[in-house]
Amino acid sequence: MSASRKQARPRRSSTADFEAEIVQRCRTGDRSIGQVARDVDLTETAVREWVRQAERDERDDGGAGGGLSFDERQELARLRRENRQLREDVGIPERATDFFAGETR
The missing domain is CATH 1.20.5 (Single alpha-helices involved in coiled-coils or other helix-helix interfaces)
Known part of the structure; x- marks a missing residue:
């Protein structure tokens, strides 16, 4: 493996409560999603997806057009x-x- 290539992170699982806590931290507005992700040693991509999923889950239309709840x-x-x-x-x-x-x- 080349020195310029990052080593893949091991896949981790998380609880719904943990994800909800991270989403809430992102929504407070005092830190960016990237900063929150770094604070808890997660990928920014994962945290962004949790935030998007929380938005879909909260929509009144049941997530129509935006993916599954x-x-x-x-x-x-x-x-x-x-x-x-x-x-x-x-x-x-x-x-x-x-x-x-x-x-x-």
């Missing part, structure tokens, strides 16, 4: 997991049918 993202993730599981459940009998059909020929 937090609750909508949670539901979408749950539905995708459920869909993946159902596809796997359907695939097992199909594969078994194909296997046994092949043995009888």
